[in-house]
Amino acid sequence: MALDPVTQVSGRAVFIPGNDIDTDRIIPARFMKCVTFDGLGEFAFYDVRFDSNTGEKTNHPLNDPRFAGASILVAGVNFGCGSSREHAPQSLKKYGFTGVIAESFAEIFFGNSTTLAMPCVIATAADVATLRSLIENDATTTVTIDVENLRVRTSCGLSVPVSMADSAREALVSGRWDPIQELLDNDAAIHARARELYYV
Amino acid sequence: MGKNLFQKVWDAHTVGILADGRTQLFIGTHLIHEVTSPQAFGMLRDLGLKVKFPQRTFATVDHIVPTIDQDAPQDPLAAEMMQALRQNADDFDVTYFDLASGKQGIVHVVGPEQGITQPGTTIACGDSHTATHGAFGAIAFGIGTTQVRDVLASQTIALAPVKVRRIEVNGDLRPGVYAKDVILHIIRLLGAKGGIGYAYEYAGDVFDRMSMEERMTVCNMSIEGGARCGYVNPDAKTIAYLHGRPYVDMTDFNTTASRWLSFASDADAHFDDVVKINAAEIEPTVTWGISPDHGISISENIPDPATAGTLLEKESIDEALAYMKLAAGTPIKGVKIDVAFIGSCTNGRISDFREVAKYIQGHKVAAGVKAIVVPGSQIVAIQCEQEGLPKIFTDAGFEWRGAGCSMCLAMNPDKLVGDQLCASSSNRNFKGRQGSPTGRTILMSPVMVAAAAINGCISDARELFHLENPANVA
Numbered sequence: 010m011a012l013d014p015v016t017q018v019s020g021r022a023v024f025i026p027g028n029d030i031d032t033d034r035i036i037p038a039r040f041m042k043c044v045t046f047d048g049l050g051e052f053a054f055y056d057v058r059f060d061s062n063t064g065e066k067t068n069h070p071l072n073d074p075r076f077a078g079a080s081i082l083v084a085g086v087n088f089g090c091g092s093s094r095e096h097a098p099q100s101l102k103k104y105g106f107t108g109v110i111a112e113s114f115a116e117i118f119f120g121n122s123t124t125l126a127m128p129c130v131i132a133t134a135a136d137v138a139t140l141r142s143l144i145e146n147d148a149t150t151t152v153t154i155d156v157e158n159l160r161v162r163t164s165c166g167l168s169v170p171v172s173m174a175d176s177a178r179e180a181l182v183s184g185r186w187d188p189i190q191e192l193l194d195n196d197a198a199i200h201a202r203a204r205e206l207y208y209v
Numbered sequence: 210m211g212k213n214l215f216q217k218v219w220d221a222h223t224v225g226i227l228a229d230g231r232t233q234l235f236i237g238t239h240l241i242h243e244v245t246s247p248q249a250f251g252m253l254r255d256l257g258l259k260v261k262f263p264q265r266t267f268a269t270v271d272h273i274v275p276t277i278d279q280d281a282p283q284d285p286l287a288a289e290m291m292q293a294l295r296q297n298a299d300d301f302d303v304t305y306f307d308l309a310s311g312k313q314g315i316v317h318v319v320g321p322e323q324g325i326t327q328p329g330t331t332i333a334c335g336d337s338h339t340a341t342h343g344a345f346g347a348i349a350f351g352i353g354t355t356q357v358r359d360v361l362a363s364q365t366i367a368l369a370p371v372k373v374r375r376i377e378v379n380g381d382l383r384p385g386v387y388a389k390d391v392i393l394h395i396i397r398l399l400g401a402k403g404g405i406g407y408a409y410e411y412a413g414d415v416f417d418r419m420s421m422e423e424r425m426t427v428c429n430m431s432i433e434g435g436a437r438c439g440y441v442n443p444d445a446k447t448i449a450y451l452h453g454r455p456y457v458d459m460t461d462f463n464t465t466a467s468r469w470l471s472f473a474s475d476a477d478a479h480f481d482d483v484v485k486i487n488a489a490e491i492e493p494t495v496t497w498g499i500s501p502d503h504g505i506s507i508s509e510n511i512p513d514p515a516t517a518g519t520l521l522e523k524e525s526i527d528e529a530l531a532y533m534k535l536a537a538g539t540p541i542k543g544v545k546i547d548v549a550f551i552g553s554c555t556n557g558r559i560s561d562f563r564e565v566a567k568y569i570q571g572h573k574v575a576a577g578v579k580a581i582v583v584p585g586s587q588i589v590a591i592q593c594e595q596e597g598l599p600k601i602f603t604d605a606g607f608e609w610r611g612a613g614c615s616m617c618l619a620m621n622p623d624k625l626v627g628d629q630l631c632a633s634s635s636n637r638n639f640k641g642r643q644g645s646p647t648g649r650t651i652l653m654s655p656v657m658v659a660a661a662a663i664n665g666c667i668s669d670a671r672e673l674f675h676l677e678n679p680a681n682v683a
């Protein structure tokens with residue numbers, strides 16, 4: 010299965026404030042009553058985008074017209090913690106995000122996102138703060154996540170190093186972010202391993 | 210140097226190293242439920258693939274099942290998801306503990322009680338609380354739906370190994386301090402992201418003395434501490450628990466048991482980090498905010514943002530207090546509650562209901578409080594009935610329900626309404642977790658939930674129930 014390498018993603022960006030943004034926040038459980046991921050995009054961050062009493066839009070950054078169409082999400086610490094639901098990165102991707110920059114990521118969310126070819130890179134707190142003020146001052150700033158060289162660059166000249174697990178970077182840039190074919194190709198080794206495991 | 214359990218299990222299940230450097234890890238046992246599996250079966254169909262080892266996948270339905278009239282969901286979407294699981298289990302020849310089987314329940318309760326969860330195995334499920342199964346000395350972790358597809362299709366996933374942190378808790382737990390308090394305390398100390406990049410090994414005499422069910426409560430919330438998984442080394446209790454369970458092969462059980470024990474961490478095993486905690490310092494713990502590491506002991510005051518060390522910390526306390534509608538610097542004890550929930554994969558097992566039933570006789574749930582009790586599985590429900598527990602609960606004014614996840618995440622009709630505040634034995638106090646976007650959750654042990662239900666406010670169960678003897682950690 011030949012997949013497209015993901016060497017860089019870029020677009021306008023939006024900063025989502027708060028640490029420990031959990032996957033219940035990203036996609037509330039009631040929207041998981043579905044048997045496909047189609048249509049999840051419109052429910053991303055639903056309960057913080059809409060007031061639960063009035064149904065009115067809140068002042069959440071995703072409702073700010075300046076950030077409409079942003080495709081890079083910038084966040085704080087422990088982004089994507091909580092439930093393992095792939096519905097979370099799926100909803101972000103279907104909402105239109107192509108990459109996430111945060112101070113740290115919860116592991117399951119990170120792995121799920123990589124498998125969906127949505128790079129998640131880690132920046133320092135200071136660099137996240139700088140990015141935040143850049144995009145909040147000028148929402149037309151283009152932010153590029155350079156996966157290959159592990160840097161984040163902006164159209165206004167900022168260039169900072171970021172990090173990412175080696176295996177995820179390798180998987181993205183070599184077009185192996187969805188490992189299914191490689192897993193299946195090792196059929197003989199899988200069966201050999203199974204035979205050695207007494208309980209299988 | 211010896212190996213720890215994580216390394217032993219990892220090595221025994223390694224199929225090979227992939228081009229990107231990750232390990233192709235064999236998944237011995239795969240558990241699935243209705244919420245995160247239908248899309249994976251859809252992907253399998255799209256790719257024209259079969260389930261490689263259908264006998265190694267086990268399904269049940271838990272998240273969306275109503276707890277009243279279990280098999281007749283009013284919600285057409287819920288009915289569709291239950292139907293999809295039935296169809297997928299049939300089409301792909303997977304064992305399904307459905308409602309009619311008498312064995313349905315929360316997937317993390319069903320696995321151990323059927324003896325599917327075994328030491329020295331790898332267990333994956335599209336559910337973060339898969340960490341629960343680590344109580345048996347398994348490496349058990351949550352995966353995403355695309356990985357559910359990978360396991361179905363290949364019985365393997367691509368994964369990088371993690372480091373291992375040994376958390377030793379030694380000494381005696383004080384009366385009224387439970388396994389739930391131990392894990393809430395650990396998460397408070399190490400933080401909700403403290404475990405990122407780690408598996409947690411829980412060791413020391415507190416865990417040695419715990420029952421298997423208490424160990425499950427602890428391992429269950431490893432994920433709330435950010436760890437990928439958590440485990441307790443298998444011992445005589447593990448073996449006694451599994452002996453005779455339906456999926457345990459009893460031919461030559463002695464050999465099986467010694468094989469299981471051989472996975473325990475060696476005495477000279479290496480750990481990437483070691484944390485030591487004195488059991489006597491642990492108090493009954495409750496959360497006050499919107500992250501599981503927002504914990505305080507029942508006698509402490511709610512944090513004051515004015516005393517925060519950093520701006521970030523101040524902002525996070527402010528945000529939590531605004532959401533929780535709680536006043537900084539005031540006691541958590543006495544905060545009025547609207548709902549009490551005893552259940553979930555953290556605390557929905559027979560020992561949880563027995564423990565609460567010991568104390569609530571002669572008491573009544575406070576007027577205006579809705580208190581619901583939800584067994585973790587149909588088997589737990591039957592056991593409770595045999596022991597006369599439902600009547601004890603209903604006499605005290607609790608509602609007794611059918612098995613499922615219920616109000617833990619409210620994908621079923623059990624939900625908070627508006628900004629109701631719930632004393633809950635579940636594992637997550639995230640914003641909106643219990644079904645209302647403004648609903649509020651305070652996590653605690655089941656006995657503390659019962660005390661809150663009876664007093665109508667957050668309470669110290671030790672005072673209400675005169676808990677004097679050391680917590681039952683037989």
Ligand code: SF4
Binds near residue numbers: 317336338614
């Ligand atoms: S009880 Fe709660 S945490 Fe456990 S599996 Fe169900 S929804 Fe998840």
